[in-house]
Amino acid sequence: xxxxxxxxxxxxxxxxxxxxxxxxxxxxxxxxxxxxxxxxxxxxxxxxxxxxxxxxxxxxxxxxxxxxxxxxxxxxxxxxxxxxxxxxxxxxxxxxxxxxxxxxxxxxxxxxxxxxxxxxxxxxxxxxxxxxxxxxxxxxxxxxxxxxxxxxxxxxxxxxxxxxxxxxxxxxxxxxxxxxxxxxxxxxxxxxxxxxxxxxxxxxxxxxxxxxxxxxxxxxxxxxxxxxxxxxxxxxxxxxxxxxxxxxxxxxxxxxxxxxxxxxxxxxxxx
Amino acid sequence: xxxxxxxxxxxxxxxxxxxxxxxxxxxxxxxxxxxxxxxxxxxxxxxxxxxxxxxxxxxxxxxxxxxxxxxxxxxxxxxxxxxxxxxxxxxxxxxxxxxxxxxxxxxxxxxxxxxxxxxxxxxxxxxxxxxxxxxxxxxxxxxxxxxxxxxxxxxxxxxx
Numbered sequence: 001x002x003x004x005x006x007x008x009x010x011x012x013x014x015x016x017x018x019x020x021x022x023x024x025x026x027x028x029x030x031x032x033x034x035x036x037x038x039x040x041x042x043x044x045x046x047x048x049x050x051x052x053x054x055x056x057x058x059x060x061x062x063x064x065x066x067x068x069x070x071x072x073x074x075x076x077x078x079x080x081x082x083x084x085x086x087x088x089x090x091x092x093x094x095x096x097x098x099x100x101x102x103x104x105x106x107x108x109x110x111x112x113x114x115x116x117x118x119x120x121x122x123x124x125x126x127x128x129x130x131x132x133x134x135x136x137x138x139x140x141x142x143x144x145x146x147x148x149x150x151x152x153x154x155x156x157x158x159x160x161x162x163x164x165x166x167x168x169x170x171x172x173x174x175x176x177x178x179x180x181x182x183x184x185x186x187x188x189x190x191x192x193x194x195x196x197x198x199x200x201x202x203x204x205x206x207x208x209x210x211x212x213x214x215x216x217x218x219x220x221x222x223x224x225x226x227x228x229x230x231x232x233x234x235x236x237x238x239x240x241x242x243x244x245x246x247x248x249x250x251x252x253x254x255x256x257x258x259x260x261x262x263x264x265x266x267x268x269x270x271x
Numbered sequence: 272x273x274x275x276x277x278x279x280x281x282x283x284x285x286x287x288x289x290x291x292x293x294x295x296x297x298x299x300x301x302x303x304x305x306x307x308x309x310x311x312x313x314x315x316x317x318x319x320x321x322x323x324x325x326x327x328x329x330x331x332x333x334x335x336x337x338x339x340x341x342x343x344x345x346x347x348x349x350x351x352x353x354x355x356x357x358x359x360x361x362x363x364x365x366x367x368x369x370x371x372x373x374x375x376x377x378x379x380x381x382x383x384x385x386x387x388x389x390x391x392x393x394x395x396x397x398x399x400x401x402x403x404x405x406x407x408x409x410x411x412x413x414x415x416x417x418x419x420x421x422x423x424x425x426x427x428x429x430x431x
Contacts, residue, residue: 001285012300016300018384049386068388075297080382085323085330088351091352095358107424108421111421173410174413192428199417206382217376231349
């Protein structure tokens, strides 16, 4: 893509107006039951961004056309850099804390396996999905998982449709789900905020941003430690999460599918 | 379920010069946000954001120099950020003085704004064809991963 297209004034002017508006609104605290949910400027920025996207609001009202949208996708990976750099600089000084939390930090990567507990049974028995459920539930479906599925089944297979579907759902609602969960759980005081922070790192960079942002706003006294733990966890996700998905989760989902799924059992009965 | 689900469009790799130009643009966009979010003076804000951008450029360059390690450039940015602030190094004090008070929450809106602006027609059509079932499964996957990780971390913190 040419630099001129990447630097489209319409795209970046819209972005500037959106982020300033979002920051002006600030943090909105909504009490819910025992706790509260924090709506952060980043969520408002996301919502306003959707309103400019002609794929969402339609060709006629949408401010941004296809060429702007293509340029925007290049901007996402760059726009997260200052944030990730800041994360790194909170991890460095907190290395002592992080090493102390080492075993917890390493093992919580296996939390990925809980997708199997929560999502696979619903996919198989409630929604009666077929092979899509394998691709959909073996991981949190970020880029490394797409690579695994593309390599093993191809992205045009049912497994590929499953992983792509969850990938897109994650892109669309992931930041909202993670920040609402983190602030909601933090306000109930049931869990150690450090555990909530480590779990923030399991998804994509923007999910971590939303999640740890919500946590830091909910527990400001520990903000630095929490941000550092989330950052360290996200870094570990790149290093270890993919292997947990590939060598533990995927074989396990395959085994459960072959053994228990209504569709696979029907297939067996026929042969 | 429809079989015409398309392969994910890999975002075209950016040229280094383009990536640095965009990073400069995003950094400038962050200045008003920091002015709103912190009590820092404009000089401190520009200085702090410049240091962060410098860490970013270093990470992006390393990712290009060491492609065989297959780490995404954000992982390198994070590693450079850590290396720049490890206690005891001669540079950590200076780096931290600049970046410490930069508000991290106010660094996030640009990324999320672009993420929303970048949603493609293809992604919308995948969401439509996969339908409400995949939406339910997807939300359960997100919930399951987060809650699973919280439970394990909580358990391990309790043990150690």
